[in-house]
Each structure stands twice: as structure tokens, then as C-alpha cells.
Amino acid sequence: MDEIYDVVVVGGGAAGLSGAVALARSRRSVLVVDAGDPRNAPAGHVHNFLTRDGTPPAELYAAGRAEVTRYGGTVETGRVTALSRDDDGLFRVGIGHRTVAARRLLVATGVRDELPDVPGLAARWGIDVVHCPYCHGWEVRDQRIGVLATGPAAVHQALLFRQLSPHVTLLRHTGPEPDDEQSRQLKARGIAIIEEKVEEIEADGTGLTGVRLAGGRRLALDAVVVAPRMAARADLLAPLGLRPAELRVGEYSIGTHIEADPAGATAVPGVWVAGNLADPQAQVIAAAATGLAAGAVINYDLVLEEAR
Secondary structure: OOOEEEEEEEOOOHHHHHHHHHHHHOOOOEEEEEOOOOOOOOOOOEOOOOOOOOEOHHHHHHHHHHHHHHOOOEEEEOOEEEEEEOOOOOEEEEEOOEEEEEEEEEEOOOEEEEOOOOOOOHHHEOOOEEOOHHHHOHHHOOOOEEEEOOOOOHHHHHHHHHOOOOOEEEEOOOOOOOOHHHHHHHHHOOOEEEOOOEEEEEEEOOEEEEEEEOOOOEEEOOEEEOOOEEEEOOHHHHHHOOOOEEEEEOOEEEEEEOOOOOOOEOOOOOEEEOHHHOOOOOOHHHHHHHHHHHHHHHHHHHHHHHHO
């Protein structure tokens, strides 16, 4: 290991790059390793990021990489294949055919969205199959929107998207039946409920056209809303003793994450997490904030070690 860094950042999305900027500005030696497959790659634009609303994700990350390098950090495209720790406390980070060393780790590998197994759904993901009213709602305002109920969030989503369009339908699919209070809410907002299971998402050359229901009936729609299960990309952390914990809403698992304190410190000394790996529901600007917080705390942790 002829490369020893103060911090290696695994993942070059908003969280990882923000942490790297904070560390580089504190004159830490920082290496960011990014595999180039961010969660929001299918999306056309980032929203609710003050002064950067409407920026394509790739453009935002390119600007972030430039900031890291401007302050002396290093960013490289690659995939971390192994993490371990030596007896002297240094972390070994396998990148392809070489290994570098790090005094601290900031892991911001995010989550993988696991979509319901409905034909045609994955092909439209991030385009006109969406999940978040704050990320995508303005873009589908006033359109015919179907909320595909596969879990406990469906009524919540339907009510939020109803704020953006009067044409919202709840597609029961495999989700739980709304309780009495939810049924009253849906009725009060004029949200229709379709009981037949959705068998296929249909589209043509111009975009999504609707859904085909069990029995063959077709429902014309312009957008479909779905809540994916958010699975932590955390396999690399298992050799260090960190494994994902379940996120639950009642009896339903909505995903997994790595547990950490508010600044991202995990149960393993020297390892921090940030972004969606810690909070799968964080939007881009919130993920960036967690990276900044982690970077600042990591720098102070190193300062204390050096003072000792």
C-alpha cells in the first residue's frame, strides 16, 4: 500500500462529494472512488436543491467532482471491491487490482430501488413512473396519475399527488385495503379506487399510455406512482461488522439502511456513512447535508487523534 489517505470516500454522489469537499478544504488528503451508477441516474433533473433546481444529476456530480479536485482532493472512477482493517488501525480499500490505505472511511454508496414485478414498470422508472411528489410532482401536475398500491405508503402518496392534480386514482394492486379513516380521506379528495390488480404498464413511442388491469380492462394514465423498496448498498461493509437494519412501517419493510448517529458515525470506529445509505428517504440536498456533517466530524476526529 503506497497510497495512504486521511479519508477514502466510497461513493461520489451528493453525500460523498459534499463530505470530500469539507475534508479537502480542511487540508485532508482525500480519495473519492465512484462507480458511476447513482440512484437517480434515470431521472432527468434534480429538484428542490436551492439554486440548482432542474440540473441533470450527471451535471451536478461533475461540478461536485471539480470542487473536490480544486481543493486538492482526488476523484477517480472505479469500484471498491473490498474493505478491511489492519492491526495498526488503517483500513485497506481494494480498488480493482490495487489496494490503498485510509485512516478513516466515509461510505456513501446509497440504496438500490427494488421495483414491484409488474411488466413495463422498470422501463419507465424515473421517466413517467415516479415515486416522490417533491422530486417529480410538478412535472406531472394536472395529468392523469395512478398510484400503484404495493405497501403502506399508497394512501399517503395519493393524497400528496392529489395536491398536484385533480386526476388521481388509487390502484389497489397488492397493497393493504385503506382503513375507514383513509377511505374517508380519499373520498373527500375525490380519489377513485380501482380494485383490479395491475397486470402491465403500457407505453408507446411518446411515453406511458396507461395500465392493463386483470380481466383486460385498460385505464388511460399519463404517470404511475410507486413506492419501491429501498435496499442499502452495503455488502462492502459486512467484513467490517456492519450489516443493514430493516426500516419498517408497521408490519411492512420499506427498505434497509446502515444505522448511525446524526453525524454518520457507525458502531465501527473510524467508519462513517452518509446520504441514502443512512437515510434512504433523504432527497439530494438532504443527502449532501449529511455528507458535509460527516466530513466535518471526521476531520475533528482526526484532529483529536493527532493531538493525542
